[in-house]
Amino acid sequence: MWAAASLRWPGVALCGVIALAASFVAGLHRGPQLLYALAFGIGLHLLAAEPKVQPGLAFCSRTLLRVGVALLGARITMVQIAALGWTTAAFVVAGVVSTITLGLLLARRMGLSGSAGLLSGGATAICGASAALALAAVLPRSRENERTTLVVIVSVTTLSTLAMLVYPLIARALGLAPAPAGLFLGGSIHDVAQVVGAGSALGPATADQATIVKLLRISLLAAVVMAVSVSGLARQGLPAEAARPPLLPGFLWAFVALVALNSLGWLPAGTQNALAELSRLCLVLAIAALGVTTSFAMLVQAGWRLFALLVVETVWLAAVMLAAAVRLS
Numbered sequence: 001m002w003a004a005a006s007l008r009w010p011g012v013a014l015c016g017v018i019a020l021a022a023s024f025v026a027g028l029h030r031g032p033q034l035l036y037a038l039a040f041g042i043g044l045h046l047l048a049a050e051p052k053v054q055p056g057l058a059f060c061s062r063t064l065l066r067v068g069v070a071l072l073g074a075r076i077t078m079v080q081i082a083a084l085g086w087t088t089a090a091f092v093v094a095g096v097v098s099t100i101t102l103g104l105l106l107a108r109r110m111g112l113s114g115s116a117g118l119l120s121g122g123a124t125a126i127c128g129a130s131a132a133l134a135l136a137a138v139l140p141r142s143r144e145n146e147r148t149t150l151v152v153i154v155s156v157t158t159l160s161t162l163a164m165l166v167y168p169l170i171a172r173a174l175g176l177a178p179a180p181a182g183l184f185l186g187g188s189i190h191d192v193a194q195v196v197g198a199g200s201a202l203g204p205a206t207a208d209q210a211t212i213v214k215l216l217r218i219s220l221l222a223a224v225v226m227a228v229s230v231s232g233l234a235r236q237g238l239p240a241e242a243a244r245p246p247l248l249p250g251f252l253w254a255f256v257a258l259v260a261l262n263s264l265g266w267l268p269a270g271t272q273n274a275l276a277e278l279s280r281l282c283l284v285l286a287i288a289a290l291g292v293t294t295s296f297a298m299l300v301q302a303g304w305r306l307f308a309l310l311v312v313e314t315v316w317l318a319a320v321m322l323a324a325a326v327r328l329s
Helices: 002-029 033-043 045-049 054-075 078-083 086-109 114-138 143-173 178-188 192-200 204-219 221-230 250-263 269-292 296-301 303-328
Strands: none
Touching: 002 033, 002 054, 002 269, 033 045, 033 143, 033 269, 045 269, 054 114, 054 204, 054 250, 054 269, 078 204, 078 250, 086 114, 086 178, 086 204, 086 303, 114 143, 114 204, 114 221, 114 269, 114 303, 143 178, 143 192, 143 269, 143 303, 178 192, 178 204, 178 303, 192 204, 204 221, 221 250
């Protein structure tokens, strides 16, 4: 154990420095912390060739990634989800399923891989960078999938920030009440922080509704990852004799367990907040590690088609959720 820790600490320390820098800049400019961590990591790509940091980078990009995703479950309770009502929940599920399906179909038409369609559709439909990382964790590891994941993270975070600024203007122009406006914002904006920011622009009632709708989308992460494990996508590129991936990876069992514990009221508010912060820290460290192992040349190789696919998926999800909000208003 101590031997493994001694091998990992240089890489973990490097990711920690990047995370601190990203947090400082995000706090200074109120920007997306994950995007800053990725950008700073890419800027230090030359260090990826240093053998001393490689074990720590692998630990952050794999183990800490899974821990961060698992801890997202501490934010969700079934009471919150049930309070939305079946109609709202049905609209949200329809938006998620249709967006992922659209991503898979359009990816083929645009000459992209099934993994690209899944990662882009899942990130857009569920919870942005966190969903992309969770889905990437159960897909075969390859340089193409890593490059696709990073492009998706950059693009979806950028689009989410733009949505935070534009969508409240649309809701206000249509005169949506707090509940329908919260459905629109929480059901279509990619990242939690941007959902809260957009909802707050329209008042606390809208912000609360938008956050609960967003948590419903996050709760669907385990089901989507299980579907991927059942499908052939999780085995793409693996040898035919390779063992079948588990139906639900261990980190998602932990996610489900935390949702159950929180629903039973066994997680105090202080514990929930601490686990949420720990989740964010793990995800920032994971993205920093992915950034260090990626160069700008790798991102450019992904081309414009993946970004265009994400734009189409974003517009589609916004249109579906806006139509649902107007119907309920």
